[in-house]
Amino acid sequence: LNEHQSVFVKTICYRYSVDPNKRIECFPAPGTTQLASRCARVGCIYDERPELGIPACYFPRRSGYVKTGTTKDGVVLEGYPGVANPYGDNISPIFFNYSQIGSTVNIRIGPQGRYEPPLHLPRESYNTDAGFVVEQTTETGVFAFKVKRLSTNQSIWDTTIGGLMFSDQYIQIAAFIGSSEIYGIGEHAKYQLKVCCVVESNV
Structure with missing residues (x-):
């Protein structure tokens, strides 16, 4: 270059995106208007040209809660900044x-003193050949946990997909699952443990 020539440098920054098959929709309500601006306002990622059936507005992988300590009540989780719950403030x-x-593995997530319906739930021990281990991880920068089968080390419930949200009227927990046949998630008074599960074709 000589003294009469100039250089124009353009820097293009791409925000970290998520594999289309691993996206958690940020505004799942159909017909949401002004989606791009609403998406940006809560810290989600907007895709201007998503493939058919793929969420256009979705949570970044690093969304949810971070581990800040441990007490007698369990692992303390604080809301991760930058990504808001679209349906109310996250409890933290x-x-x-x-x-x-x-x-049986009993996993509990929630604030102290949270109201629980007064259902009588049996707490007897049921022993089978199945054994499970619960692993905690921060591999994505936020708290996540995995439930693995001891006999095969297969992950049957893996929340590293992100997107944990916990507000007064909206609770969201997303996970990679090992099968479309799901039993025993949650505590309820039904006589059948099978949970209805619809697996999308792009998952």
């Missing part, structure tokens, strides 16, 4: 803990 802190009753 919340607590994560788990226990095992025979072959």
Whole structure:
């Protein structure tokens, strides 16, 4: 270059995107208007030209809660800044803990003193050949946990997909699952443990 020549440098920055098959929709309500601006306002990522069936507005992988300590009530989780719950402010802190009753894994996530419906739920121990281990991880920069089968080390519930949200009227937990046949998620008074599960073709 000589003294009469100039150089124009253009820097293009791409925000970290998520594999289309691993996106968690930020505004799942159909017909949401002004989606791009609403998406940016809560810290989600907007895709101007998504493929058919792929969310246009979705949570970044690093969204949810971060581990800040451990107490007698469990792991202390504080809301991760930068990504807001689109349906109300996230409660922070919340607590994560788990226990095992025979072959059953009981995982609890929520704030202290949260109201629980007064249902009588049996707490007897049921032993089968199945055994499970719960692993905590921060591999994506936020708190996540995995439930693995001891006999095969197969992950059957993996929340590293992100997107944990916990507000007064909206609770969201997303996970990679090992099968479309799901039993025993949640505590309820039904006589059938099978959970209805619709697996999208792009998952």
